[in-house]
Amino acid sequence: MGNRGRAGRVRMILADVDGTLTDGSVTPLPEGEELKSYNTKDGLGVMIAQLAGLKVGLITGKSSKALEGRAGRLNIDELYQGVIDKRPAFDEILSRHGLSADEVAFIGDDLNDLPLLSACGLSAAPADAVDAVRRSVHLVCRRRGGEGAFRELVDFIIGAQKKWDLVRSRFGELFERKI
Ligand SMILES: [Mg+2]
Numbered sequence: 001m002g003n004r005g006r007a008g009r010v011r012m013i014l015a016d017v018d019g020t021l022t023d024g025s026v027t028p029l030p031e032g033e034e035l036k037s038y039n040t041k042d043g044l045g046v047m048i049a050q051l052a053g054l055k056v057g058l059i060t061g062k063s064s065k066a067l068e069g070r071a072g073r074l075n076i077d078e079l080y081q082g083v084i085d086k087r088p089a090f091d092e093i094l095s096r097h098g099l100s101a102d103e104v105a106f107i108g109d110d111l112n113d114l115p116l117l118s119a120c121g122l123s124a125a126p127a128d129a130v131d132a133v134r135r136s137v138h139l140v141c142r143r144r145g146g147e148g149a150f151r152e153l154v155d156f157i158i159g160a161q162k163k164w165d166l167v168r169s170r171f172g173e174l175f176e177r178k179i
Helices: 003-010 040-050 065-073 086-097 110-119 129-138 149-161 164-170
Strands: 012-015 054-058 078-080 104-107 122-125
Touching: 003 012, 003 122, 003 149, 012 149, 040 054, 040 149, 040 164, 054 086, 054 164, 065 122, 078 086, 086 104, 086 110, 104 110, 104 149, 110 129, 110 149, 122 149, 149 164
Parallel strands: 012 054, 012 104, 054 078, 104 122
Antiparallel strands: none
């Protein structure tokens, strides 16, 4: 099966955070929090996926209040923070949403993502993921982590599912939400 076929079955998109939604850089702050930058194209990607009826979740080894806030504002369906072994979180999410692994896409950039990348139906990596990850995924994005790689995956799935008309017809709903 080709990637468009794999994307056609997807009902939920899961993503790693550091190095995938961010460029991987971290600035420690005196209070203990860390400063990171997210890309608004990825944020809109979350909303586009939701307009198309897809669910979105984040699974990250780190933990931050800032991410909790952003995930809340974006109405992210699942947020797992501080998860070193991501597979149990993945299995929990599948069972809670009644999904099979084939119906989930996952994007990640580093070795701790490999178990999920090999388990999910459509696996993807930012252009600057580590070599072992880029070699093992179905789809290597043209964009790097934090520069719209997640959005590229969303766009690919929406295209494969022929849902752009649906997304455009519902686009006005975004402006009614406080984001
Ligand atoms: Mg990462």
